[in-house]
Amino acid sequence: MTLATAQTDPAAGTSSTEAREALRWRRWLAAFLLTTGLLGTFVYAGVVLVDPFSTGRFTLMQGVDVASRNARLLKGGVARDPRFDAAVFGSSTGFPLDPRRIGNGTGWAVAQLAIPASLPPSQLLVARTFQRYHSNRANLQIYTLDELWCRPGDPAAGAWGAFPEWVYESPDREYLSRILFPEALTAAARRLVIRAGLMEAPARADGFMTTNLTPVPRTKLAALVRPSANPAPDNRFPALELLAAHIAALPADSRLAFAFMPPYVNMLPVAGSPAEARLQACKARAREIAGLRPNTAWLDLMTENALTTNAMNYYDEVHTTPAAADEIAAAIVGVLKEKDLVKR
Amino acid sequence: MLFNSYAFLLVFLPAAIAIASVVDRYPNRRRPVLIALSLIFYAYWDVRFLPLMVVSILANWYLAKAYAAIRSGALIAAGIVGNLAVLGFFKYTNFLADNFAALGIPAGHIDVALPLGISFFTFHHVMYLVDLRGGRAPLYSLDRYALYICYFPQAISGPLARWSEVMDQFGQQMFRPGWEERCAFGVTLIVLGLLQKVLLADPVGAAVEPVFAEALKGPVIDGKSWIALGFAFQLFFDFSGYSDIAIGTALILGVKLPQNFDAPFRATSIRDFWRRWHMTLSRFLRDYIYIPLGGNRFGLSRQIAALLATMALGGLWHGAGWTFVIWGVLQGLAIACAVLWRRTLPGPPALVGWAATAIFSILSFVIFRAGSIEAAWHIYEGLMILPQYRLEGRNAVLAAAACAFLLPPTYEICRRLTATPQLAVPAGLGVAMVAVLVALGESQSYQFIYFQF
Numbered sequence: 001m002t003l004a005t006a007q008t009d010p011a012a013g014t015s016s017t018e019a020r021e022a023l024r025w026r027r028w029l030a031a032f033l034l035t036t037g038l039l040g041t042f043v044y045a046g047v048v049l050v051d052p053f054s055t056g057r058f059t060l061m062q063g064v065d066v067a068s069r070n071a072r073l074l075k076g077g078v079a080r081d082p083r084f085d086a087a088v089f090g091s092s093t094g095f096p097l098d099p100r101r102i103g104n105g106t107g108w109a110v111a112q113l114a115i116p117a118s119l120p121p122s123q124l125l126v127a128r129t130f131q132r133y134h135s136n137r138a139n140l141q142i143y144t145l146d147e148l149w150c151r152p153g154d155p156a157a158g159a160w161g162a163f164p165e166w167v168y169e170s171p172d173r174e175y176l177s178r179i180l181f182p183e184a185l186t187a188a189a190r191r192l193v194i195r196a197g198l199m200e201a202p203a204r205a206d207g208f209m210t211t212n213l214t215p216v217p218r219t220k221l222a223a224l225v226r227p228s229a230n231p232a233p234d235n236r237f238p239a240l241e242l243l244a245a246h247i248a249a250l251p252a253d254s255r256l257a258f259a260f261m262p263p264y265v266n267m268l269p270v271a272g273s274p275a276e277a278r279l280q281a282c283k284a285r286a287r288e289i290a291g292l293r294p295n296t297a298w299l300d301l302m303t304e305n306a307l308t309t310n311a312m313n314y315y316d317e318v319h320t321t322p323a324a325a326d327e328i329a330a331a332i333v334g335v336l337k338e339k340d341l342v343k344r
Numbered sequence: 345m346l347f348n349s350y351a352f353l354l355v356f357l358p359a360a361i362a363i364a365s366v367v368d369r370y371p372n373r374r375r376p377v378l379i380a381l382s383l384i385f386y387a388y389w390d391v392r393f394l395p396l397m398v399v400s401i402l403a404n405w406y407l408a409k410a411y412a413a414i415r416s417g418a419l420i421a422a423g424i425v426g427n428l429a430v431l432g433f434f435k436y437t438n439f440l441a442d443n444f445a446a447l448g449i450p451a452g453h454i455d456v457a458l459p460l461g462i463s464f465f466t467f468h469h470v471m472y473l474v475d476l477r478g479g480r481a482p483l484y485s486l487d488r489y490a491l492y493i494c495y496f497p498q499a500i501s502g503p504l505a506r507w508s509e510v511m512d513q514f515g516q517q518m519f520r521p522g523w524e525e526r527c528a529f530g531v532t533l534i535v536l537g538l539l540q541k542v543l544l545a546d547p548v549g550a551a552v553e554p555v556f557a558e559a560l561k562g563p564v565i566d567g568k569s570w571i572a573l574g575f576a577f578q579l580f581f582d583f584s585g586y587s588d589i590a591i592g593t594a595l596i597l598g599v600k601l602p603q604n605f606d607a608p609f610r611a612t613s614i615r616d617f618w619r620r621w622h623m624t625l626s627r628f629l630r631d632y633i634y635i636p637l638g639g640n641r642f643g644l645s646r647q648i649a650a651l652l653a654t655m656a657l658g659g660l661w662h663g664a665g666w667t668f669v670i671w672g673v674l675q676g677l678a679i680a681c682a683v684l685w686r687r688t689l690p691g692p693p694a695l696v697g698w699a700a701t702a703i704f705s706i707l708s709f710v711i712f713r714a715g716s717i718e719a720a721w722h723i724y725e726g727l728m729i730l731p732q733y734r735l736e737g738r739n740a741v742l743a744a745a746a747c748a749f750l751l752p753p754t755y756e757i758c759r760r761l762t763a764t765p766q767l768a769v770p771a772g773l774g775v776a777m778v779a780v781l782v783a784l785g786e787s788q789s790y791q792f793i794y795f796q797f
Contacts (some may be wrong), residue, residue, distance in 0.1 A: 022521075032773055032774050035778075040778045040781060043782065180782055181786045
């Protein structure tokens with residue numbers, strides 16, 4: 001500090017010591033603002049440019065890497081991956097299906113885009129994203145359906161936390177306002193390390209991840225009481241109407257498959273009950289929607305069959321073991337072959 | 345607008361500081377600009393409640409003005425009853441209806457949202473009107489009074505500053521000598537407040553929430569009840585963090601708000617605890633309920649009755665439910681026991697007093713959070729089962745507990761960090777701030793618990 005600046009500041013009426021002290025505090029404040037501003041900008045710009053979920057937005061890294069273990073986030077990139085021309089959509093009930101098993105039997109390059117804890121509107125959003133990036137060629141879309149599609153009322157009600165729709169479809173402003181959060185930062189760093197060849201991807205490139213659920217006691221499955229009451233006598237299925245509108249907008253050459261997934265038998269309604277009538281009405285409406293299009297396969301495993309009556313096939317009421325999932329995949333391959341929807 | 349949101353931290357707060365800095369050289373514009381900013385802050389949450397805030401300010405100020413002119417105590421009484429009636433309508437109507445229904449008297453529910461901060465601004469009105477009636481408070485200009493009620497750092501969840509603590513500060517020059525150090529202290533408080541919220545309160549909140557949800561459905565198994573005890577620390581760091589951000593924000597704008605927490609989990613008696621926990625509310629309860637009810641001036645039985653009534657009302661203020669009342673009564677009983685003990689026995693060793701106080705307060709906060717007496721019982725019942733070693737959320741609860749028991753109050757930490765202007769401190773705070781901003785991106789960041797009161 002020069003002698004001149006160390007003099008008393010008559011305007012502020014402070015002594016030179018106080019002025020020096022004030023200057024040091026100003027530097028303190030400047031250091032805080034600079035650190036926050038520079039580090040914040042670096043971190044934010046880094047995450048945006050690295051594109052942790054491979055959305056292809058605001059980045060030079062146009063390839064697709066799986067750098068997260070969060071299915072809701074990582075599948076935003078997988079959905080646009082040009083290496084695939086087929087995809088499985090659905091919730092946690094479709095999640096254990098190994099897409100390689102379907103692909104090996106049919107010739108399609110299948111991506112696994114079923115996402116646990118996703119409601120029908122979110123599943124359709126994922127499907128729309130896949131279609132947007134694969135509209136330039138014939139593709140196969142496999143919709144795994146479960147009880148969520150037969151519920152009355154708002155199909156978006158009862159969400160398990162907000163679904164990150166912005167990863168799949170959002171205006172730039174929304175995307176940029178949401179991209180900074182801990183998992184994005186971790187995934188961005190992981191993507192760089194994976195690109196450098198220093199780490200394996202946390203999940204397969206086709207989006208398949210092994211499920212490691214803890215099985216509930218079989219006695220609990222056995223003790224389940226099959227439902228009999230109809231929650232909504234009007235037999236309306238708002239989620240299926242969303243599905244109808246969605247597939248009506250698909251190009252004519254899209255191949256489609258619909259599979260009602262198998263819950264454990266005690267989750268199925270009592271035969272002849274109002275609940276069973278509602279389930280049958282739901283299936284009928286789904287089949288009607290499917291029937292409106294050519295090149296469509298249909299599979300109904302939501303019945304009392306060898307798969308659903310064996311408790312060993314289940315982790316819990318609705319989630320199947322990998323072995324059972326392989327059986328379901330084989331059944332899907334079967335109906336695709338039957339309808340001649342294999343890739344030539 | 346939440347303090348822990350990008351909207352506040354990246355837009356509103358910098359804009360408010362910039363605008364306040366610009367008008368700082370125009371003394372006549374300082375208060376009107378702060379009022380405008382405060383009303384924008386309030387309306388951002390739900391613009392429908394803005395008229396209530398404005399009418400509440402105008403009605404109380406005109407009432408005070410009328411009182412100053414005609415000196416009729418009935419006016420003040422009517423004002424207090426009116427304020428409490430508005431609070432009662434929004435907060436307690438459905439609670440009363442439920443109780444009437446339980447007695448077989450049909451009473452309909454009303455479908456109305458609780459206006460943000462109504463419990464706090466009602467108490468601000470009451471404090472001022474009571475002191476005006478007692479001759480302790482002067483009549484202030486409308487803009488000062490409006491700021492007292494709606495000043496955005498404290499309007500939503502306190503601290504419950506007294507008019508005498510803040511009224512004369514409103515409109516003071518922001519860039520008066522010493523502003524740099526004051527701002528540094530404010531910045532430090534804000535960052536520490538955010539760290540308390542994001543690093544301590546939110547992870548504990550995520551851990552305890554499923555346990556309380558399970559307790560509402562039935563018995564809590566596998567010793568998970570022990571995790572629920574973490575709620576005391578969640579509430580503490582949530583509200584202490586909020587208070588620190590409020591105090592820090594006000595400090596940057598040139599206003600010193602009262603401290604609200606003073607390391608309560610280091611208290612060595614229940615009386616000590618209540619001198620350290622939500623200090624501004626404790627002072628309100630003491631000065632505006634306990635002492636008017638007689639305090640310790642009319643014998644032991646009257647004192648204990650006053651204590652129980654005060655704390656029961658304090659509990660009810662926190663929420664419209666019997667669990668809150670029971671929590672308040674338990675606090676009153678504990679303080680009454682402490683009063684009796686002090687009269688008849690020598691004080692216990694500090695360590696024993698600390699342990700007893702901590703155990704009591706942690707256990708009693710279970711009722712506060714449980715949602716029903718049955719759910720609270722399920723949690724207490726579950727404590728009979730020893731916890732499994734790997735309970736989900738264990739680390740978050742233990743970390744929060746360690747910080748609550750071992751760390752000095754944030755004011756003290758701030759004082760140490762800003763004792764001299766060392767550049768390593770703002771650099772560290774800057775890194776922490778960026779970490780907080782990243783963490784806030786997670787949609788799971790919980791709202792401040794005190795918003796619902």
